[in-house]
Amino acid sequence: MARYRGSVCRLCRRETQKLYLKGDRCYGDKCAVERRAFPPGQHGQRRGKTSDYGLQLREKQKVKRMYGLAEKQFKLTYQRAARMRGVTGHNLLMLLELRLDNVAYRLGFAGSRAQARHWVRHGHLTINGKRVDVPSARVKMGDVVAVHEKSQKIPQLREAMEAVARRTIPGWLELEQDQFRGKVKALPTREELTIPMQEQLVVELYSR
Numbered sequence: 787m788a789r790y791r792g793s794v795c796r797l798c799r800r801e802t803q804k805l806y807l808k809g810d811r812c813y814g815d816k817c818a819v820e821r822r823a824f825p826p827g828q829h830g831q832r833r834g835k836t837s838d839y840g841l842q843l844r845e846k847q848k849v850k851r852m853y854g855l856a857e858k859q860f861k862l863t864y865q866r867a868a869r870m871r872g873v874t875g876h877n878l879l880m881l882l883e884l885r886l887d888n889v890a891y892r893l894g895f896a897g898s899r900a901q902a903r904h905w906v907r908h909g910h911l912t913i914n915g916k917r918v919d920v921p922s923a924r925v926k927m928g929d930v931v932a933v934h935e936k937s938q939k940i941p942q943l944r945e946a947m948e949a950v951a952r953r954t955i956p957g958w959l960e961l962e963q964d965q966f967r968g969k970v971k972a973l974p975t976r977e978e979l980t981i982p983m984q985e986q987l988v989v990e991l992y993s994r
Contacts, residue, residue, distance in 0.1 A: 842991035875985030887921035894950030910937035932967030
């Protein structure tokens with residue numbers, strides 16, 4: 787699968803918003819958005835008016851980059867959300883939030899979703915006691931996501947757990963920090979997603 791290997795701070799600047807792709811750097815003074823709050827490139831500071839399509843595209847790119855998905859994977863997730871009952875935009879965000887790599891990030895097992903994806907791919911996390919190495923695996927209500935016992939001594943993972951205080955654990959998750967595990971108490975709701983996203987623009991883009 788294609789993988790972006792460039793500067794992730796550049797992605798945040800392109801969306802003129804913090805996407806929290808760099809871990810601790812995003813919370814400090816070195817954040818690229820804090821230093822240069824305009825799109826990168828030669829013409830970044832003098833971009834003109836954006837069309838309706840441009841707004842929809844930027845919102846889709848923002849959400850896709852925030853969760854670290856490729857275009858095909860993101861579109862398949864949207865198509866699944868469209869087949870579900872309820873509001874398509876809300877369903878899309880719920881499916882993205884229930885990914886294992888995102889849940890690991892939300893619980894504080896990693897400083898960023900990219901790091902959480904790394905932990906999952908190397909078999910450091912478990913769901914209900916079973917190792918899972920697929921970042922896109924979706925958890926269900928009642929599932930227990932934990933760090934494997936042998937992986938709890940990894941310095942970077944312990945550092946991420948110590949820094950969990952600077953992030954708010956969502957209400958639909960319950961963290962047992964001393965045990966390196968968390969539980970999915972309920973399905974996430976739109977009100978619990980504090981990052982400003984206009985998911986309706988994504989729906990409008992794919993509905994064109």
